[in-house]
Amino acid sequence: MSEEVQHRMAHTHLIFWFLFSLGGVIAALLIPVHVLIQGILGPLHYVLVVDRHYDTWVQVLGNPLVKLYLLVLIAVPFYHFAHRLRYLLVDFGVHAAKSVPAQVVFYGGAVVMTFVTIWVLLTTVPIKLG
Amino acid sequence: MPDKKVTIHATRYDPDKDEKPRLQAYEVPFYDESMVVLDALNWIKSNADGSLSYRWSCRMGICGSCGMMVNGTPKLTCNAFVRDYYPRPILVEPLNNFPVIRDLVIDMDDFMHKLKAIQPWIIRKQEMPLGAGEHRQTNEQIDDFRQFSQCINCMLCYAACPVYGLNDEFLGPAATALARRYNLDSRDQGLKQRLPVLADPEGVWECSFVGECSVVCPKGVDPAKAIQQTKLDTTMRFVLPYGNRE
Amino acid sequence: MSTEAKAALREFRWHMPANWWTRNRHYFLYVVREFTALPLALWLLWLLVEIKRAGDGPTRYAPHESTAFVVFSVIVLLFALYHSYTFLSLTGVIIRLKVFDRPVPPRLITLAMFGAWAGASVVIGFVLIWFAR
Numbered sequence: 001m002s003e004e005v006q007h008r009m010a011h012t013h014l015i016f017w018f019l020f021s022l023g024g025v026i027a028a029l030l031i032p033v034h035v036l037i038q039g040i041l042g043p044l045h046y047v048l049v050v051d052r053h054y055d056t057w058v059q060v061l062g063n064p065l066v067k068l069y070l071l072v073l074i075a076v077p078f079y080h081f082a083h084r085l086r087y088l089l090v091d092f093g094v095h096a097a098k099s100v101p102a103q104v105v106f107y108g109g110a111v112v113m114t115f116v117t118i119w120v121l122l123t124t125v126p127i128k129l130g
Numbered sequence: 131m132p133d134k135k136v137t138i139h140a141t142r143y144d145p146d147k148d149e150k151p152r153l154q155a156y157e158v159p160f161y162d163e164s165m166v167v168l169d170a171l172n173w174i175k176s177n178a179d180g181s182l183s184y185r186w187s188c189r190m191g192i193c194g195s196c197g198m199m200v201n202g203t204p205k206l207t208c209n210a211f212v213r214d215y216y217p218r219p220i221l222v223e224p225l226n227n228f229p230v231i232r233d234l235v236i237d238m239d240d241f242m243h244k245l246k247a248i249q250p251w252i253i254r255k256q257e258m259p260l261g262a263g264e265h266r267q268t269n270e271q272i273d274d275f276r277q278f279s280q281c282i283n284c285m286l287c288y289a290a291c292p293v294y295g296l297n298d299e300f301l302g303p304a305a306t307a308l309a310r311r312y313n314l315d316s317r318d319q320g321l322k323q324r325l326p327v328l329a330d331p332e333g334v335w336e337c338s339f340v341g342e343c344s345v346v347c348p349k350g351v352d353p354a355k356a357i358q359q360t361k362l363d364t365t366m367r368f369v370l371p372y373g374n375r376e
Numbered sequence: 377m378s379t380e381a382k383a384a385l386r387e388f389r390w391h392m393p394a395n396w397w398t399r400n401r402h403y404f405l406y407v408v409r410e411f412t413a414l415p416l417a418l419w420l421l422w423l424l425v426e427i428k429r430a431g432d433g434p435t436r437y438a439p440h441e442s443t444a445f446v447v448f449s450v451i452v453l454l455f456a457l458y459h460s461y462t463f464l465s466l467t468g469v470i471i472r473l474k475v476f477d478r479p480v481p482p483r484l485i486t487l488a489m490f491g492a493w494a495g496a497s498v499v500i501g502f503v504l505i506w507f508a509r
Contacts, residue, residue, distance in 0.1 A: 007247070007326040011368070013335035018365045025467070028460040031416055033497035035456050037504045038426075039419065039449025043441035048508040054437040056508050057430050070427065074420050084413035087338045091292065091407065093394055098297075120424055124431035145386035202399065229387035237387055270477065292403060295392040339466065340406045358470040 016083055016107060023080025030073050062128035067121045075114040082106040134160040136212055137219035138170050140182060143230050151230060153221075154179075160212055167220060168196050168207040171234075184234035191348060194284030198234050199223040204286035204346045225289035227298070241285055244301055247327050248309035253320025265317040278311035278356055280349040287343035287353050299332040303343035303353030306334060310356040325364065334360045412459040419452040464489040 042049030051057045060066055086106040089097035096102055135157045143151035156178055158170045168186055175182050186196040189208045196207045201221050212220065228236035258265070287303035288294050294302045309328055312318045328334055337357045344354040397403045422440075429437060468486030472479065 007330045007333075009326055009329045010331040010333070010335060013331055014329065014365055014368060017335055017361055018369060021362075021365075024459075024463050027416055027456075028463040029493050029496045030500065031419070032453060032456040032460055032493075033500045034423065034504075035419055035449050035453045037501055038423070040446055040453065043439070043446050043449075045441075047505050049504050050508045051426055051504075052439050052508060054430070054434045057437070057439075060503075060507050061427060061430050070423075074424055077420060078417065081413040081417040084410045085417075088407070088410045088413075090296065091338070091397065091410070093296065093392070095297075117424060120428050124428055143388055145388070151388055227390050227392075229389050231387055273479075292392070292396055295390065295396065298390075338406075338410065340403065342400070342402050342406075345402065352469075355469050358466070359472060362470050362472075 012103070016079075016103075019076075019079035019107075019110075020083035021080075023077040023083075026072060027077040027080055031077070034073070058125050061121075061125040064127050064129065067127065070121055071114075071117055075110075075117045078110040078113040079107065082110040134216070136160045136170065136216050138167075138174065139219055139221045140171070140174070140234065141223045141230075142182070142233055143224075144232060151224075155219075160216055163213055165212045166208050167198075167200055167205070167210040167212060167222060170212060170220070171207065171222065182234075183232045192282060194282035197225055197284045197286045197289065199226055199289065204289035206284060206286070206348045209348055225285060227289050227291065227295040228285070236285075238285060240298055241283070241288060241302070241304070244305040245283065245308065248301075248305050248312075248324050249320060250308040250312060252312060252315060252318045253323060254317075255319045267316055271316040274316070275311045275314035278307045278314070278351060281308055281311070281347075281351050281353075282349055284348065286346045286348060287351075290342040290346040292340055292342075293336055293338060297332075297336065300336045301327065301330065301333045303337075303357065304351075306337075306360060307351055307353040307356040310360055313360075328360055329364050334364070337361075409458065409462045412455040415452045415455040416459060419449070419456075460493060464493060 037047065037049055038051055041047045042052055050060045061070075083106070086097050086102060089102075097106075136159075138156045138158050139153045140156065141151045142148070142154045156170075156174045158173050158178075162169075168189060171182065171184055171186075184196070184198065184207075186208065187193040188195075191206055191209050194206070197204060198207050199205070199222070200207060200210045201215065202223075204225060207222070222234065224230045224234045224236045228238065228240070231237050281304050283304060285304065287307075291300075291303055294300050306328065309324050313321050313324060334357045337354075339354060339358060341354045344352045347353065393399075397407045426440070465486055467489050468482035468484075471482075471485050473485060474480065
């Protein structure tokens with residue numbers, strides 16, 4: 001860095017970091033219990049879990065609050081993953097991961113995931129109130 | 131005391147003769163339990179090889195000039211006791227992540243530019259006349275920044291930072307810690323001047339919180355904390371309504 | 377060219393070795409921490425597929441229970457716990473709170489984060505199991 005460098009506020013980086021933190025907190029608070037129960041205890045039949053049976057799974061997925069919760073659980077952490085994996089590439093010497101196209105690919109990928117999640121949640125099981 | 135000897139492997143690099151740095155071994159008498167690595171280097175320079183170049187000054191962890199890699203870890207050599215390594219040999223190298231000028235001497239220009247860029251002094255919108263008296267501060271106000279003011283610019287944190295090692299455009303730990311020291315000072319009004327430097331694309335955002343800067347700091351400063359808090363504060367200024375107020 | 381610039385050319389430039397992250401335990405643990413993103417992302421993709429499969433209808437729906445899937449989940453759980461532990465521990469370092477002009481100790485903030493983690497896990501676990509009846 002030389003003395004002539006013009007400094008500027010990086011608003012995009014600020015937004016990336018904000019979404020990274022938000023996704024990190026959500027992933028930290030919510031993911032382990034899902035993996036434990038839906039990924040291990042349920043398949044091993046230690047406990048009965050909602051996604052083990054079609055009826056209960058559809059019943060739960062129809063609830064709009066559950067849909068909203070699943071949107072937060074699945075979509076937001078992808079902004080965290082995108083940020084971490086992009087910087088991990090930088091750490092491994094892939095300088096191109098710092099470029100604007102790389103930013104578009106990684107954070108754009110997270111945006112795509114948000115829309116895919118919304119689409120899946122709205123199209124698989126219709127919203128049932130009550 | 132019997133003639134205990136410790137082996138020092140020191141980096142040698144003469145830009146006129148050497149293609150790249152090499153190691154040279156010296157047998158140094160381990161004459162005193164309180165002997166530090168800097169004492170060993172001084173013994174070499176006085177008794178074995180006067181051409182060995184390195185920086186040092188105060189010998190008491192204040193000046194911050196004798197930072198080197200000791201067995202791969204950034205240390206103030208005046209604060210690295212030979213007894214902690216003996217009888218194993220000690221590898222002394224110039225600080226990582228910086229260009230080497232000669233032997234154990236690194237080029238610190240880049241850090242000096244960064245230090246200047248964050249304006250590490252109290253900035254007032256309007257200087258108060260001397261007659262107006264002191265700027266008073268409570269103990270609590272001093273506690274807000276006291277820890278960050280301990281920095282002695284020794285650059286050990288830069289040598290420990292892989293982000294800086296990969297990209298020397300990164301503003302880095304000590305400069306951010308010092309910026310925060312002034313931003314948190316109740317007498318200072320220079321946040322708006324420092325923010326473009328701190329929140330630059332090569333500023334705090336590039337830090338991925340490895341945290342090693344805070345581990346190696348010989349003065350107990352926590353630059354990793356300064357950087358993350360700067361990210362959070364800066365983000366909140368823009369995310370919260372009215373967050374951008376003074 | 378200035379003498380300074382000539383001197384700079386003769387300096388030995390630093391090059392980060394590609395294996396830098398294997399040279400120090402802290403660096404290695406940092407890379408593991410960042411890598412947690414990949415298994416967590418894969419598991420969330422699986423969850424999305426599980427939700428999508430609910431649209432297959434009652435006769436074709438069969439939940440995953442292969443050994444491979446359980447092994448995958450166990451590995452993901454280890455990474456998930458490491459992410460939670462590191463991320464929530466570090467929040468205590470970052471968040472600065474003052475209550476009645478007194479700074480809240482970072483350990484208390486970290487403790488509150490772990491409390492929130494436990495609370496959220498109990499509530500989610502309850503919902504996942506209770507509504508399976």
